[in-house]
Amino acid sequence: MPSLGADMEFGTLLEWRVEPGDVVKRGDIVAVVDTSKAEIEVEVFEDGVIEELLVPAGTARVPVGTVLATLRGAATAAGAPAAAPPVPPSPAVQPTPVVSPPAVAAGVPSSPAAQPTPVVSPPAAPSEHRLHVSPVARRVAEQLGVDLATVAGSGPDGAITKADVERAAAAGGPPAPVPETASGQPTAAEPTMAPPPPTGHAAPGTPPAPAPPAPTAEAAERQAAMRQAIGALMARSKREIPHYYLQTQIDMSRAMAWLAEANVKRSVSERLLSSALLLRAVARAVAQTPAMNGFWVDGAFRAGDGVHLGVAVSLRGGGLIAPAIHDADGKSVDELMAALRDLVARARSGRLRGSEMSDPTITVTNLGEQGVDLVHGVIYAPQVALVGFGGIRERPWAADGMVGSRPSVYATLAADHRASDGHAGSRFLALIERQLQRPEEL
Amino acid sequence: MTEQELRDVLIGALTQVAPEIDPAQIDPAADLAEQLDIDSMDFLNVIVAVHERTGIEIPERDYGKLATLDDAVAYLASAQ
Numbered sequence: 001m002p003s004l005g006a007d008m009e010f011g012t013l014l015e016w017r018v019e020p021g022d023v024v025k026r027g028d029i030v031a032v033v034d035t036s037k038a039e040i041e042v043e044v045f046e047d048g049v050i051e052e053l054l055v056p057a058g059t060a061r062v063p064v065g066t067v068l069a070t071l072r073g074a075a076t077a078a079g080a081p082a083a084a085p086p087v088p089p090s091p092a093v094q095p096t097p098v099v100s101p102p103a104v105a106a107g108v109p110s111s112p113a114a115q116p117t118p119v120v121s122p123p124a125a126p127s128e129h130r131l132h133v134s135p136v137a138r139r140v141a142e143q144l145g146v147d148l149a150t151v152a153g154s155g156p157d158g159a160i161t162k163a164d165v166e167r168a169a170a171a172g173g174p175p176a177p178v179p180e181t182a183s184g185q186p187t188a189a190e191p192t193m194a195p196p197p198p199t200g201h202a203a204p205g206t207p208p209a210p211a212p213p214a215p216t217a218e219a220a221e222r223q224a225a226m227r228q229a230i231g232a233l234m235a236r237s238k239r240e241i242p243h244y245y246l247q248t249q250i251d252m253s254r255a256m257a258w259l260a261e262a263n264v265k266r267s268v269s270e271r272l273l274s275s276a277l278l279l280r281a282v283a284r285a286v287a288q289t290p291a292m293n294g295f296w297v298d299g300a301f302r303a304g305d306g307v308h309l310g311v312a313v314s315l316r317g318g319g320l321i322a323p324a325i326h327d328a329d330g331k332s333v334d335e336l337m338a339a340l341r342d343l344v345a346r347a348r349s350g351r352l353r354g355s356e357m358s359d360p361t362i363t364v365t366n367l368g369e370q371g372v373d374l375v376h377g378v379i380y381a382p383q384v385a386l387v388g389f390g391g392i393r394e395r396p397w398a399a400d401g402m403v404g405s406r407p408s409v410y411a412t413l414a415a416d417h418r419a420s421d422g423h424a425g426s427r428f429l430a431l432i433e434r435q436l437q438r439p440e441e442l
Numbered sequence: 443m444t445e446q447e448l449r450d451v452l453i454g455a456l457t458q459v460a461p462e463i464d465p466a467q468i469d470p471a472a473d474l475a476e477q478l479d480i481d482s483m484d485f486l487n488v489i490v491a492v493h494e495r496t497g498i499e500i501p502e503r504d505y506g507k508l509a510t511l512d513d514a515v516a517y518l519a520s521a522q
Contacts, residue, residue: 263502268493271502273482316462316479344483349461369481 001055001066003153004033004040004357005321006381007233010061011035013068022050024071031068035357036225037321038347042354048073065152144169219317226319237381241296242417245376248429250436251399252392252407258439274392275366276337278409279328280442281435282364282387283307283336287329289428291420292385292413293361301384301419310360310380311340313347322380323352324360333442368392374410384416385425387432443496448518452511455491459484470511498522 001011012034018024029041030050048071055068062068141148144165151168153160255277263271286293286307294304307329310322325331325339346352362383367375368391375388390410397406411432415425435442443451453465460478469477475485489500489508498521500508508514 260502268486268499269490271486273486275483316460341483341487345459345487348459 001033001062001064001068002042002354002358003064004035004042004352004354005037005229007229008035008064008357009229009232010063011040012060013055013057013062014039015057016053016069017041018050018053018069020050020052024048024050029353033354036222036229037315037319038352040352040354040357044071046071046073063152141165223318226315230319233381234378237378241379241381243379243414244417244422244425245412245414246422246425246429247374247376247410247412248426248433249395250409250411250433251397252409252436255436255439256392256407270334272333272337273340276333276340277436277439277442278366278389279309279311279325279336279340279364280331280333281432282362283309283328283331284435284442285428285431286362288431289424291424292415292428294384294419295361295382296384296416296419297382304361306361308359308361310363310383311343312363312365313344316348321347321352321357322360322363322365323347323356326356326359362387365389368409374412376412377414379414379416384419385428386414388412388414443518443522445515445519448496448522449511449515451492451495452488452514452518454495455488456480458491459487468511470515473509474511474514475509492518496522 001013004011014032014034016031018028018030024030024044025047026043026045028044030044031042033040033042051070051072053069055062055066141151146165146169148160148165151160151164153164252274256274259272259274259277266272286309290303291301293307295302306327308324308326309328310324312320312322314320323343325336325343328336328339331339343352343356360380360383362385363377363380364387365375365377366389368389370391372390373393374390377386377388379386388411390412392407392409394405395408397404397408411429413425413429415428453468456468456474456478457463457465460480463478468474474480480488485505489505493499496518498518500517500521504517507517
């Protein structure tokens with residue numbers, strides 16, 4: 001069970017998109033997981049053949065880190081298709097969630113006893129195939145006698161943090177290897193949890209059938225679960241992160257004029273929203289300010305492996321979710337607009353990808369639509385910064401000895417004082433401001 | 443398209459961005475963004491969906507003329 005967001009502790013396995021024997025490629029959707037915020041499509045991070053599904057569809061409250069299924073490496077599968085490799089007795093005994101593939105893929109292709117690799121790695125970045133453990137976490141694990149292989153990492157890229165180790169020690173061991181059955185869980189009756197059709201798995205990209213409207217009681221329960229998840233993360237953030245806040249008012253007259261002109265020439269489906277310009281400005285500023293882009297883990301800053309902009313999306317009916325636009329600094333305004341449209345639509349219909357949930361390196365929230373002037377955000381731990389925008393509105397603006405009226409926006413920064421200082425933060429906001437004065441270059 | 447067909451297209455587009463709304467509950471004379479909690483991204487998606495189904499291109503400067511369901515139907519009827 002991957003960690004699909006820093007606030008996730010459990011997930012409901014809604015459905016399998018694969019069956020034992022199916023050949024999967026890295027990036028294929030293998031399962032759908034409900035995090036209480038949204039239904040997330042879980043990708044596989046390695047090529048191979050699905051060997052066994054260890055957790056049945058419909059199982060509720062599966063702890064993050066639980067092995068959901070096993071995968072045979074491609075080479076082994078080709079060499080011994082009929083042989084049944086040994087099944088790990090339980091995730092607690094064969095727990096390393098991200099087994100290094102070479103042993104399977106390149107090692108002993110003729111051996112039918114090759115170890116199956118768990119399909120779903122915890123929130124590992126696609127390029128990572130090893131267990132992330134910080135030195136501090138390793139030391140604490142030794143002291144407390146915790147087997148790191150049984151600990152679910154909640155840090156970025158599935159990193160096992162000191163807190164994870166302490167939690168595991170407090171819990172007295174690994175998460176229950178045998179998942180509890182769904183009986184009695186109200187969500188178990190949901191039709192989306194029916195086993196996959198016997199014809200096999202849906203092709204990646206096939207639009208899933210829309211879920212029927214949830215009954216009211218279930219909706220209320222989801223709301224409660226979401227509030228709890230958001231509350232837990234935000235409380236942790238406020239408790240642990242020494243936030244500092246900066247704000248600046250940005251003249252948006254050039255940007256808005258550029259936008260209006262650009263949109264006149266565009267067909268409806270290609271039109272831009274001001275949000276896309278703001279995201280572009282932030283992405284470029286982030287690329288030049290590494291101290292804002294990454295994570296605070298175990299007493300040290302770890303830089304992000306790219307600019308993955310988390311975009312806070314409010315969900316209909318309440319709650320919010322902040323999936324990532326990957327490598328946002330390399331995307332044009334048009335590409336960001338397309339990515340934003342796609343992300344918002346999927347966030348609100350509840351169909352996001354696991355990788356989008358697990359690895360934003362900085363988050364942007366835009367609350368201008370509701371009419372507020374500015375937002376002092378709460379950082380999404382373990383990220384170290386959050387950029388907020390209020391509404392773009394006509395406001396008095398003094399320039400060149402005259403007071404006039406211009407569209408403007410308040411940009412705010414909430415940043416982790418452990419990772420940066422106000423000086424770096426104000427330079428960062430100034431960079432955003434500067435980008436927006438030259439919209440034609442964005 | 444008849445006004446009723448245009449209304450159906452609009453309601454279809456609105457329920458696409460806001461699946462939980464009950465079309466019967468929409469007040470045709472009240473501000474759509476306000477009563478349905480629709481933001482600019484939702485509104486753009488409605489405009490795009492309407493374009494896909496009717497071929498009508500609504501320029502950005504006219505967005506204000508589609509504030510209510512009745513206004514939007516009237517606008518589309520005159521624009522087609």
